[in-house]
Amino acid sequence: MADTVSEGVVSDHSGQILGDFSFNGPMAEEEEISKSALLAYSAKEEGIQKLKTEVKEKVQAQLGRIEEESKRLSTILEELETLGDPLKKEVSLVRKKIDAANKDLKTLGLTCRKKEREYKETLEALNERNKEKSQLLARLMELLGESERLRLKKLEELNMNIEETSEANK
Numbered sequence: 001m002a003d004t005v006s007e008g009v010v011s012d013h014s015g016q017i018l019g020d021f022s023f024n025g026p027m028a029e030e031e032e033i034s035k036s037a038l039l040a041y042s043a044k045e046e047g048i049q050k051l052k053t054e055v056k057e058k059v060q061a062q063l064g065r066i067e068e069e070s071k072r073l074s075t076i077l078e079e080l081e082t083l084g085d086p087l088k089k090e091v092s093l094v095r096k097k098i099d100a101a102n103k104d105l106k107t108l109g110l111t112c113r114k115k116e117r118e119y120k121e122t123l124e125a126l127n128e129r130n131k132e133k134s135q136l137l138a139r140l141m142e143l144l145g146e147s148e149r150l151r152l153k154k155l156e157e158l159n160m161n162i163e164e165t166s167e168a169n170k
Helices: 026-083 085-169
Strands: 004-006 009-011 017-020
Touching: 026 085
Parallel strands: none
Antiparallel strands: 004 009, 009 017
16 A cells, blocks of 8 residues: 655655556546555565465475484484494483474474464455455545535536626626
8 A cells, every 4th residue: 555645656665666646537546546556465465475485485494404303313213223222311312302303393383384374364354455445445436526526516506606696787
């Protein structure tokens, strides 16, 4: 949504120019408002997609590291099992590390699902706001049309009064 309008240029809060407009009438202005809204929506959608991609990449990186660690720990566990009882403490330690890695995997999975749910909720809210904005724009256009009609009617009445006064003075 545009935050700043200056000399026919619409820009958002970051100063990015969203579009320019001219006062060529209600249709051109509505088109410019729609274009501006579409550009703002696209920018927000792009930001959401970028954030979602970043979160997914971080989770994938974590999962990759954890898988590598799990493989490494499994290898260590196998080597320890071949050695027998003298390394029982170390085997126990490695198992604890595996358990910790599994716990981290569960936590990361929950975090990922939570972020996806938040993303969906945010997207739904965004779509709802855009729908609301469209309805408000339609209402604004109705009000502008009504206002223009009333002003023209008033001007006609004033013009008739002037003509009647002119004819009465003759």
